[in-house]
Each structure stands twice: as C-alpha cells, then as structure tokens.
Amino acid sequence: MSDPSGDERESFIVTSLVAAFSDLMAADPDSFRTKFRKMAADPFAFYRGSACIFYADVAARDDRWADERTSRVWIQGDLHAANFGTYMDGAGVLIFDVNDFDEAYVGHFTWDLKRFAASIALMCWQKALSDGAITTLIEAFVRAYVDQVRWFVDVEDDSSFSLNLLTARGAVLTALESARLSTRAGMLDRITVVGENDRRFRELSGVRRLDDAERQKVEAAFGHYLETIPDTQRFRGIAYDVKDVVAKTGFGIGSAGLPAYTVLIEGYNQALDNDVVLSMKQGNVAAPSRVVDDAEVHRYFQHHGHRTAVSQRALQAHADPLLGYTVIDGVGFVVSEISPYEADLDWSELTEPDELVEVIEQLGRAVAKVHCVSDTDSDQSLVAFQTEEAIVGVIGDRDAEFVSDMLEFGLEYAAIVRDDHRHFVEAFREGRIPGVSAT
Numbered sequence: 357m358s359d360p361s362g363d364e365r366e367s368f369i370v371t372s373l374v375a376a377f378s379d380l381m382a383a384d385p386d387s388f389r390t391k392f393r394k395m396a397a398d399p400f401a402f403y404r405g406s407a408c409i410f411y412a413d414v415a416a417r418d419d420r421w422a423d424e425r426t427s428r429v430w431i432q433g434d435l436h437a438a439n440f441g442t443y444m445d446g447a448g449v450l451i452f453d454v455n456d457f458d459e460a461y462v463g464h465f466t467w468d469l470k471r472f473a474a475s476i477a478l479m480c481w482q483k484a485l486s487d488g489a490i491t492t493l494i495e496a497f498v499r500a501y502v503d504q505v506r507w508f509v510d511v512e513d514d515s516s517f518s519l520n521l522l523t524a525r526g527a528v529l530t531a532l533e534s535a536r537l538s539t540r541a542g543m544l545d546r547i548t549v550v551g552e553n554d555r556r557f558r559e560l561s562g563v564r565r566l567d568d569a570e571r572q573k574v575e576a577a578f579g580h581y582l583e584t585i586p587d588t589q590r591f592r593g594i595a596y597d598v599k600d601v602v603a604k605t606g607f608g609i610g611s612a613g614l615p616a617y618t619v620l621i622e623g624y625n626q627a628l629d630n631d632v633v634l635s636m637k638q639g640n641v642a643a644p645s646r647v648v649d650d651a652e653v654h655r656y657f658q659h660h661g662h663r664t665a666v667s668q669r670a671l672q673a674h675a676d677p678l679l680g681y682t683v684i685d686g687v688g689f690v691v692s693e694i695s696p697y698e699a700d701l702d703w704s705e706l707t708e709p710d711e712l713v714e715v716i717e718q719l720g721r722a723v724a725k726v727h728c729v730s731d732t733d734s735d736q737s738l739v740a741f742q743t744e745e746a747i748v749g750v751i752g753d754r755d756a757e758f759v760s761d762m763l764e765f766g767l768e769y770a771a772i773v774r775d776d777h778r779h780f781v782e783a784f785r786e787g788r789i790p791g792v793s794a795t
Contacts, residue, residue: 362779365775365776365779366779366780366782366783366788368409368412369406369409369776369779369780369783370783370788370789370790372406372408372409372412373406373408373409373789374789374790374791375408375646376408376641376643376646377408377791378790378791380614380640381791381792382791385791385792385793388791388792389792389793389794391405392405392780392784392789392792392794395780396777396780396781396784396785398482398777399478399481399482399770399773399774399776399777400436400437400475400478400479400482402773402776402777402780403436403474403475403478403773403777404434404436404438406776406780407433407434407459407471407643408643408646409776410471410474410643410769411467411643411644411646411647412646412647413769413772414467414470414471414647415647419464419466420761421464421465421466421750421751421758421761422464422465422466422750423746423750425741425746425749425750426464426465426466426746426747426750427463427464428462428463428650428653428739429462429463429464429465429727429730429731429739429743429746429747430460430461430462430667430670430671430726430727430730430731430736430738430739430743431460431461431462431463431464431465431467431468431644431727432454432456432457432459432460432468432671432723432726433457433458433459433460433461433463433467433468433642433643433644433667434456434458434459434471434643435454435468435469435471435472435475435723436471436472436475437472437475437476437479437701437703438475438700438703439454439455439456440452440453440454440455440700440701440719440722441453441455441531441698441699441700441701442455442531442532442534442535442697442698442699442700443455443676443695443697443698444695444697445518445672445673445674445675445676446674446675446676446677447674449518449520449674450520450521450532450535450536450697451518451519451520452519452520452524452528452531452532452701452718452722453518453519453672453722453725453726454671454722454723454726455698455700457664457667457668457671458639458640458642458664459640459642459643459644460642460663460664460667460668460670460671461642461643461644461645461648461653461663461667462644462648462650462653462738462739463644463647463648465727465743465747466762467644468723468727469497469498469501469723469762470762470765470766470769472497472719472723473494473497473498473762473763473765473766473769474765474766474769474770474773476490476493476494476497476716476766477490477494477766477767477769477770478770478773478774479703480493480712481770481774483707485709485712487767489709490766490767491763491767492709492713493709493712493713493716494762494763494766494767495759495763496713496716496717496720497716497717497719497720498720498758498759498762498763499717499720499755499759500716500717500718500719500720500721500724501720501721501723501724502724502751502755502758502759503721503724504517504720504721504724504725504728505724505727505728505744505747505748506744506748507724508724508725508728508744509742509744509745509748514673514725514728514729514731514744515673515674515729517721517725518673518725519532519718519721519722520532521533521536524718525714525718526711526714526715526718527701527702527705527706527711527714527715528701528715528718531699531700531701531702532699534699535697535698535699536697538696538697538699539696540629540630540696541629541630542696543633543694543696544628544629544631544633547560547618547633548600548620548631548633550628554599554628555599555600555620555628555631556599556600556620557600557602557618557620562604563602563603563604563618564602564603564604565602565603566601566602566603566617570603571601573684573685574601574617574619574636574684575598575601577636577682577683577684577689578598578619578636578682578691580682580683581636581680581681581682581689581691582596582680584662584665584680584681584682584691585677585678585679585680596621596622597621597622598619598620598621599620599621599622599631600619600620601617601618601619601620602617602618603615603616603617603618604616604617604618614637614638614640615637615638616635616636616637616638617635617636617637617689618633618634618635618636618694619633619634619635619636619691620632620633620634621633621634632678632693633693633694634678634691634692634693634694635691635692635693635694636682636689636690636691637689637690637691638660638661638684638687638688638689639659639660639661639662639663639664639681639687639688639689639690640660641660642660642663642664645663652738653738656738658681658688659681659683659687659688660688660690661681661682661683661687661688661689661690661691662681662688662690663688664681664690665679665680665681665690665691665692666736668692669736670729670730670736670738670739671726671727671729671730672726672729673725673729676692676693676695678691678692678693679691679692679693680692701715724744727743727744727747728743728744730743731743731744
C-alpha cells in the first residue's frame with residue numbers, strides 16, 4: 357500500500373525542482389539528466405543540487421533569530437561543505453574561504469548556518485560517524501561562528517581576518533599549500549596551446565567553437581563587461597584584448613544547463629605565460645530569491661549576472677579584480693577569472709572527528725567573515741548597517757540556545773534529506789519528473 361505522506365513529499369520535491377529548473381530543462385534536457393544522475397548518487401549529492409527544496413522548507417518555518425536586520429543580511433545562499441576552497445584575493449593573498457556565489461542573495465543569516473549544519477550531518481552520516489560525533493562538529497561550527505562575529509564587533513577593519521598561509525591549520529593549511537604550488541603557466545598549458553606565435557584554447561571534450569556571428573556577439577558582450585569593472589579594480593598594465601573564445605555548457609551539479617563561454621585575453625604584457633582566462637557564465641535564479649518577499653532587494657539587481665557579481669563583491673573582503681557582468685541576448689552573465697590558485701578541501705581524507713572538528717571550526721570563522729564584511733563597510737548600498745552588531749544583538753547572551761537551535765535543525769533536516777533522496781531517485785528513475793527522463 358502506498359504511503360500518502362510519502363506521495364505528498366515526492367510531489368513537493370518534483371514540483372520544487374520543476375519550478376526552479378523548467379526553463380533550463382527545456383533548453384538542455386541532457387545536462388539535467390546528467391545533473392539528476394549525479395544527485396542520485398547519495399543524499400549529500402542530492403542536497404547540493406536541491407537548494408530550491410531547502411528554501412521552500414526553511415521559509416515555512418519560524419525563525420526566532422530573524423528580526424528586521426538579521427533577516428536582511430548578505431548570505432552565500434548555498435552553504436555546504438563542498439563550497440569552500442582557496443583563491444588568490446584582489447590583494448594578492450592566498451585565502452581559504454567560501455568560493456561559490458551563484459546562489460548569493462540577501463536573507464536570514466541563519467539560512468547559511470542551517471544549510472551548512474545539515475550538510476555536516478549528511479556528510480558525516482556517510483562517513484558512519486555517530487550522532488554524538490556529528491553533534492560535536494555542528495556545535496563547534498556554530499560556536500566558532502558566534503565567537504568570530506563577536507570578534508568583528510571589537511575590531512575596526514573587518515577585512516583584517518582571513519584563513520591564509522599564516523593563520524590556517526590542518527587540512528585547510530594543506531589546501532592552501534597545494535594551491536600555492538600551482539602556476540598560471542601550468543594552467544594555461546592544460547587548456548591552451550601555442551600556435552602561430554600566440555595562444556588559443558585546446559580542442560578539449562565539452563568545448564565548442566563559435567561561428568562568426570556568435571563570436572561577435574560574445575565579444576560585444578565582453579566590451580560591455582569591461583565597463584562594469586570598478587575603476588579602482590582596473591589593471592593599468594592589462595590590455596583586456598580577446599585572443600580566443602569557446603563555449604561550454606553547465607559543468608557542475610549546480611550549473612547544469614547554464615550556457616557559459618571561456619575567454620582568453622592578453623595578460624599583463626605580451627609574454628605568453630601570463631595570459632588570463634575568464635569565465636562568462638549565465639547567471640541563475642538564486643534559490644533564496646524564491647522565498648524572499650522584499651521588493652527593494654529584488655529591484656536592486658539588474659539581472660542574475662549583476663546579482664552574482666554584486667553579491668560576491670559584498671561577501672569577499674578583496675574580490676577578484678576581474679569580476680563583472682554583462683548581457684547576451686537579454687540574459688545576464690557573470691564574468692570572473694578562472695584562477696590557477698583554486699584548490700578544494702579533500703573531505704575524503706578527513707575521516708576522524710578530531711580532524712574534522714579542526715577544519716569545521718575554521719569554516720565557522722570563515723562564514724562569520726563573509727557575513728560581517730558584507731555590510732555598510734562594503735561598496736554596496738543594500739545592507740546599510742553593521743551585520744556583526746545586528747547578529748550579536750539578536751543572539752545576546754543566548755549563545756547556548758542559538759547553538760541548540762542550529763544543531764536541532766541540522767540533525768532533523770539531514771534525516772529529511774536522506775528520505776527526500778530516496779523519493780527523488782524513485783521519481784527520477786520512474787519518469788515522474790516532467791521535462792527530464794532517466795533514459
């Protein structure tokens with residue numbers, strides 16, 4: 357006999373996915389078949405690809421930590437364990453931090469913490485850690501977050517804290533040291549080839565050459581993108597001359613179906629070993645935006661490419677100097693450098709609670725940093741107050757209650773996701789998701 361509540365939940369999951377992705381499914385069903393197969397692999401993979409379901413659920417719950425200010429904070433929007441890594445910031449410092457801003461928006465600061473807490477529970481459940489160990493890890497994350505937010509209240513310069521080669525520990529430091537060994541020349545050699553005295557992209561799998569009309573369209577959009585780079589970020593020694601352009605479609609669980617171009621431009625001089633590679637990717641509808649009912653927030657953004665770029669600049673103390681946005685055929689695209697200094701944390705090598713707690717405590721501090729640099733001190737005008745003061749004000753002396761709330765949500769929602777994953781797999785394999793078949 358069928359389970360009515362199970363049928364109802366499956367219907368909710370399918371409806372949420374179709375509402376979020378129907379346009380992209382219609383444009384590129386093959387990419388979504390691949391996305392859904394990846395999501396079917398395990399509950400954590402499903403969670404990564406289903407932020408729309410998370411927000412539909414979390415928005416329906418009361419949030420006693422959300423007041424007029426703390427419900428209006430810049431958030432990363434899809435905070436889970438796989439969305440951290442290294443990058444070279446605009447000041448030339450190698451940083452370990454949040455590294456994905458496709459879902460960034462303005463919303464409840466707790467949404468980031470709850471999403472990450474559930475991701476810890478899911479990931480550690482797959483590592484067969486006990487509920488006691490998972491509890492310790494979530495509590496360490498939230499306590500580190502609160503402690504770091506309080507630290508920001510007491511300092512003048514929010515950007516003075518970062519996880520870098522001098523401050524990081526354990527596996528986070530290892531990731532930074534690995535990234536430091538990378539070189540621009542090495543990256544260029546992997547994806548480009550030198551011929552006829554200049555570089556061009558290699559003919560790799562998944563790469564598509566553009567015809568003349570599409571190339572002209574992209575180059576025109578690139579010209580408009582240059583106008584979106586703030587004057588203070590413009591490089592004096594870089595020509596921004598386009599050498600080559602190729603197309604590539606949706607390359608991750610979260611990017612399925614999103615058209616993207618890769619642009620090769622002249623570097624800081626005419627030497628071939630310092631050319632720059634840019635990603636020009638169509639902006640997606642941020643998952644939190646589907647549940648935020650604030651007309652001023654929605655009006656603030658020209659399009660989703662603009663929203664992604666503005667959000668990243670708000671959430672990073674020293675953002676990519678090449679970060680910008682443009683429009684192709686009326687659709688917003690975000691433009692950023694493909695950096696040779698990006699390295700992800702290798703969670704597969706972290707199996708013991710003591711190793712994990714050292715990493716997760718640092719991630720709590722990193723999340724506090726992105727929240728606290730994204731306020732009145734940044735160059736946006738949407739959040740006109742000090743985020744750290746608002747968060748400390750709403751928590752007050754109730755640290756234990758706040759930690760308990762985040763823990764309770766993380767454990768409970770991880771169990772929901774494990775069950776949702778089962779519903780999703782059955783719906784997908786039986787062809788009950790409109791627009792994408794499993795065969």
